[in-house]
Amino acid sequence: MSDIRDEQDAHEFRAEALSLWRITFSPLIWAVYFTVSYGTAAVVCAKGGAGAVALLRLGIGIGTLIALALILWLAWGAWRQWDMPRDREWENDAGTSEDRHQFLGHAAFLLAVISFIGVVYVSLPVLLIGSCG
Amino acid sequence: MTKPASLPVAEGPYPPSEAALAEPVPQAEQQRGAEELRAAWKTPQGWRYVTAVNNSEVGKWYALTALAFMLIAGVLALLMRVQLAFPDMTFLDADRFNQFFTMHGSAMMFLFAVPMFEAISILLLPAFLGARDMPFPRLSAYGYWCFLIGGCFVLGSLLFDSGPKAGWFMYPPLATKEEGIGPDVWLLGLSFIEVASIAAAVELIVGALKCRPPGMRVNIMPLYAWYVLVVGGMILFAFPPLIAGDFLFELERSFDWPFFDPTRGGDPILWQHLFWIFGHPEVYIVFLPSIAIAAMIVPTVAQRPIVGYSWIVLSAVGTGFLSFGLWVHHMFTTGLPQISLGFFSAASEAVVIPTGIQIFAFVATLMVGRVKLTLPMLWIAGALAIFVAGGLTGVMLAIVPFNWQVHDTYFIVAHLHYTLFGGMVFPVISGVYYFYPFMAKKLLSERLGLWAFWLIFSGFNITFLPMHLTGLMGMPRRVFTYPESSGWGWLNLISTLGAFIIAASFAVFLYDLLRPKKAQGEIPRNPWGAGTLEFSHEVPEEAWGVRSVPHVTSRYPLWDQPQLVERMDAGRYYLPDAPDHQRETIVTSVIDAKPVHVQRVTGPAWITILAAIFTGGAFIFPTFHIYTPAIICGAFAIVCIMYWLWTTTARPPKEEMRDAGLGLRLPTYASGPDSVGWWAMWITMLGDATAFASVVFGFFFYWTARSDFPPEGALHPLGLWVGVAALAGVAAWALTLAAREANMRGKLGLARAALVLAPLAAAVAGVAAWTAVRDLDPTSHVYPAILWALMVWLVAHLSVGVLMQGYCLAASVFGKLTPRYDADLRNVTLYWHFMAVKVVVTAAILGLAPGWLS
Numbered sequence: 009m010s011d012i013r014d015e016q017d018a019h020e021f022r023a024e025a026l027s028l029w030r031i032t033f034s035p036l037i038w039a040v041y042f043t044v045s046y047g048t049a050a051v052v053c054a055k056g057g058a059g060a061v062a063l064l065r066l067g068i069g070i071g072t073l074i075a076l077a078l079i080l081w082l083a084w085g086a087w088r089q090w091d092m093p094r095d096r097e098w099e100n101d102a103g104t105s106e107d108r109h110q111f112l113g114h115a116a117f118l119l120a121v122i123s124f125i126g127v128v129y130v131s132l133p134v135l136l137i138g139s140c141g
Numbered sequence: 142m143t144k145p146a147s148l149p150v151a152e153g154p155y156p157p158s159e160a161a162l163a164e165p166v167p168q169a170e171q172q173r174g175a176e177e178l179r180a181a182w183k184t185p186q187g188w189r190y191v192t193a194v195n196n197s198e199v200g201k202w203y204a205l206t207a208l209a210f211m212l213i214a215g216v217l218a219l220l221m222r223v224q225l226a227f228p229d230m231t232f233l234d235a236d237r238f239n240q241f242f243t244m245h246g247s248a249m250m251f252l253f254a255v256p257m258f259e260a261i262s263i264l265l266l267p268a269f270l271g272a273r274d275m276p277f278p279r280l281s282a283y284g285y286w287c288f289l290i291g292g293c294f295v296l297g298s299l300l301f302d303s304g305p306k307a308g309w310f311m312y313p314p315l316a317t318k319e320e321g322i323g324p325d326v327w328l329l330g331l332s333f334i335e336v337a338s339i340a341a342a343v344e345l346i347v348g349a350l351k352c353r354p355p356g357m358r359v360n361i362m363p364l365y366a367w368y369v370l371v372v373g374g375m376i377l378f379a380f381p382p383l384i385a386g387d388f389l390f391e392l393e394r395s396f397d398w399p400f401f402d403p404t405r406g407g408d409p410i411l412w413q414h415l416f417w418i419f420g421h422p423e424v425y426i427v428f429l430p431s432i433a434i435a436a437m438i439v440p441t442v443a444q445r446p447i448v449g450y451s452w453i454v455l456s457a458v459g460t461g462f463l464s465f466g467l468w469v470h471h472m473f474t475t476g477l478p479q480i481s482l483g484f485f486s487a488a489s490e491a492v493v494i495p496t497g498i499q500i501f502a503f504v505a506t507l508m509v510g511r512v513k514l515t516l517p518m519l520w521i522a523g524a525l526a527i528f529v530a531g532g533l534t535g536v537m538l539a540i541v542p543f544n545w546q547v548h549d550t551y552f553i554v555a556h557l558h559y560t561l562f563g564g565m566v567f568p569v570i571s572g573v574y575y576f577y578p579f580m581a582k583k584l585l586s587e588r589l590g591l592w593a594f595w596l597i598f599s600g601f602n603i604t605f606l607p608m609h610l611t612g613l614m615g616m617p618r619r620v621f622t623y624p625e626s627s628g629w630g631w632l633n634l635i636s637t638l639g640a641f642i643i644a645a646s647f648a649v650f651l652y653d654l655l656r657p658k659k660a661q662g663e664i665p666r667n668p669w670g671a672g673t674l675e676f677s678h679e680v681p682e683e684a685w686g687v688r689s690v691p692h693v694t695s696r697y698p699l700w701d702q703p704q705l706v707e708r709m710d711a712g713r714y715y716l717p718d719a720p721d722h723q724r725e726t727i728v729t730s731v732i733d734a735k736p737v738h739v740q741r742v743t744g745p746a747w748i749t750i751l752a753a754i755f756t757g758g759a760f761i762f763p764t765f766h767i768y769t770p771a772i773i774c775g776a777f778a779i780v781c782i783m784y785w786l787w788t789t790t791a792r793p794p795k796e797e798m799r800d801a802g803l804g805l806r807l808p809t810y811a812s813g814p815d816s817v818g819w820w821a822m823w824i825t826m827l828g829d830a831t832a833f834a835s836v837v838f839g840f841f842f843y844w845t846a847r848s849d850f851p852p853e854g855a856l857h858p859l860g861l862w863v864g865v866a867a868l869a870g871v872a873a874w875a876l877t878l879a880a881r882e883a884n885m886r887g888k889l890g891l892a893r894a895a896l897v898l899a900p901l902a903a904a905v906a907g908v909a910a911w912t913a914v915r916d917l918d919p920t921s922h923v924y925p926a927i928l929w930a931l932m933v934w935l936v937a938h939l940s941v942g943v944l945m946q947g948y949c950l951a952a953s954v955f956g957k958l959t960p961r962y963d964a965d966l967r968n969v970t971l972y973w974h975f976m977a978v979k980v981v982v983t984a985a986i987l988g989l990a991p992g993w994l995s
Contacts, residue, residue: 111360133483141479
């Protein structure tokens with residue numbers, strides 16, 4: 009019989025505590041990206057000079073690429089944690105540490121996908137609109 | 142963080158072996174456990190019944206009160222529909238009509254939709270989790286009494302013809318200039334209720350994270366718990382901006398500080414930002430928990446596990462985040478830069494994706510399952526149909542040019558009612574049918590349910606479908622009448638007829654809900670064949686929640702763990718008895734739900750009711766600009782809350798360890814991150830920090846929005862005193878931290894000395910902050926006003942911090958706080974971590990920002 013004080017999984021557990029936070033990382037990147045884009049646009053449109061909008065669009069463009077790259081990197085890590093190609097396991101519904109581990113990977117992966125789409129959507133106005141108006 | 146090495150940790154076998162679970166519990170043992178539990182959880186009888194704090198009682202009161210407020214708001218809607226039935230009606234005059242539509246919206250949102258989520262969660266979450274109760278029952282009770290008092294106060298204003306009339310979002314300058322006490326009733330009454338909402342959010346988050354049964358890892362917890370986590374988090378980040386807005390608004394109303402007055406540098410748009418940073422997530426705060434009910438019902442109806450559990454988690458978490466990027470779509474016509482509007486338009490379209498995914502997951506589950514079309518399922522089907530229609534008009538409204546065309550018309554009214562009826566009213570009623578056997582141990586009538594459904598489904602569409610057209614034809618919302626020549630008359634008449642059909646449906650539903658059902662006899666325990674723990678409930682009712690807290694290894698334990706209920710009933714699992722006749726529940730770890738300790742939970746009390754009455758006084762008297770009684774009430778409220786904390790929380794235990802059953806021994810005291818109190822403090826402070834950030838946002842908003850901020854030649858805060866405030870505030874934090882460390886090492890003298898000096902340092906910080914801005918005149922311009930507001934905010938928080946330090950000092954002197962049992966001091970130190978950041982940020986804005994900005 010196993011004892012509750014067994015600390016064999018202590019190391020794994022620390023990694024897991026991180027992975028509960030990790031599922032929120034990609035949406036957080038979206039949130040930071042969104043806030044910074046909106047804030048910069050507000051300041052530039054209120055205080056910036058004539059050429060500032062071009063710089064703003066360039067800056068947000070670079071920010072978009074950085075955000076997308078970060079999300080892709082997180083998605084890759086989450087994909088590996090989900091480990092779907094190996095065991096073809098989609099549900100991960102058993103009360104085991106393996107399933108919990110893979111579930112958190114799956115959730116993080118899906119959130120990375122939605123955050124990626126979110127960043128792409130929010131970047132579109134900068135592509136299409138050339139002035140503060 | 143260092144942990145006091147001396148506190149014991151859990152010991153014994155875990156997870157329980159099949160052999161241990163299979164061993165029968167002796168009859169005498171079963172009886173002893175049941176009797177002890179019955180004594181510990183006994184609901185107070187007679188007139189003492191109101192002192193109950195058990196989640197099943199408080200949850201029922203909460204739900205019924207929210208229902209009553211909803212019915213009142215519904216009657217207001219009917220009266221408005223009568224007024225609008227024909228052109229040039231004189232049934233209601235303009236002033237009363239304004240009060241009614243304002244109160245209809247405010248009550249539906251603040252007195253029904255959000256409280257109903259809290260009510261249902263308080264009632265059901267412990268049952269979903271096989272827990273005995275919520276971690277802080279008295280906090281729930283306190284929240285409920287605050288809600289009842291605040292709700293009666295706000296709605297009562299209508300009886301005196303003094304209700305608010307500027308619309309449920311209270312736009313200045315209309316609302317700031319409004320005569321009478323209407324806006325004050327709205328601001329103070331609803332702020333009071335928002336505090337209760339945040340209290341409930343804290344409770345529910347901690348409940349979902351720390352009070353799950355052993356073995357219920359995050360990947361197998363009921364989807365409802367995921368939704369509660371997301372919605373609780375959203376409340377923490379959405380309500381504080383509104384509270385900050387209310388704070389500024391009330392300062393303008395009461396003391397003429399010109400935050401929203403453009404003639405003195407203010408800007409009404411700031412209110413719109415703060416309101417909608419709250420207001421849009423609010424829509425999802427209402428929608429997500431209701432759709433979570435669908436996530437519990439659909440698997441039962443389909444008699445199979447939900448399809449795409451991870452996808453629904455994605456949907457809940459994703460919607461939670463994205464919904465914060467939508468607020469400006471309520472402000473498309475305010476003249477913000479096009480490029481900014483574009484961001485919000487894009488995010489509004491993106492949020493459709495996660496929202497849609499969960500609906501597809503439900504449909505998929507129904508497709509692959511063997512569906513029995515029960516009454517709850519019928520209501521869910523109606524909800525999905527109506528919500529999808531509302532979602533589609535939402536996609537249209539997210540497009541800026543279309544939005545400009547229909548802004549402030551009945552098209553908006555139609556859209557928002559479609560989303561709220563489909564996203565909230567229908568799923569909640571479905572939940573009432575589904576969970577009624579759990580809540581009342583009776584079943585609702587199938588026949589009456591069908592009547593109610595078809596009446597409301599047809600009535601709803603007859604009322605609101607024509608409104609799309611009324612809006613497109615140009616009828617503005619909130620007009621009290623219209624001329625015959627407008628051509629809207631026939632559409633309005635149809636809507637009015639539909640409204641009465643909805644009312645008829647509610648009459649049928651209410652009759653069914655409240656009629657006596659004695660003839661029904663005893664119902665089966667699990668009438669729908671559900672797979673989740675709430676249907677392991679006892680019929681007839683027992684107040685203890687669960688007879689013993691099970692070890693769970695599946696998402697649908699009642700389906701997959703065949704002997705589970707039998708063993709729970711026999712007291713085979715954890716905490717099957719209560720030797721000291723104390724109420725307890727089991728606290729587990731956040732991710733894997735490993736047992737951590739046994740938490741004593743509080744029992745019936747008058748003090749929570751007293752605390753709520755005094756808190757009510759502190760909020761309600763200022764409405765009439767009477768401040769002395771308000772301050773006295775505030776002081777009494779603090780005394781009541783301190784008494785309640787002192788007498789019942791974090792007291793050194795008699796026995797350090799407790800036999801929890803199945804050979805497991807668990808500690809009875811926890812401190813720091815292991816304890817539920819620490820989590821509650823951490824979560825509360827996140828919300829508080831958000832409110833602070835909103836006030837700081839106000840400062841920078843004025844800077845971007847106004848060229849005269851700060852105005853030329855303005856007086857600035859005195860740098861020297863700002864510096865003193867910063868140093869003294871940081872010193873107060875450092876001394877608190879030192880007290881914690883010294884106490885932990887057993888150096889009591891040193892710890893107490895630090896706890897004497899810390900409040901002194903905090904007081905110096907407060908006085909210095911006041912001195913720094915004393916010579917500025919807050920009524921002259923928004924620049925000194927916002928600096929004063931920051932100072933007031935800081936001083937108020939420092940005062941709370943001082944009370945906490947004093948509490949710890951007293952606790953140390955009287956032996957409540959010892960080197961071994963130091964939960965109070967750890968929680969207070971956590972408060973002061975946040976306080977230190979606030980001191981530094983405030984000082985930076987007071988002292989440095991004027992230099993940077995001008």
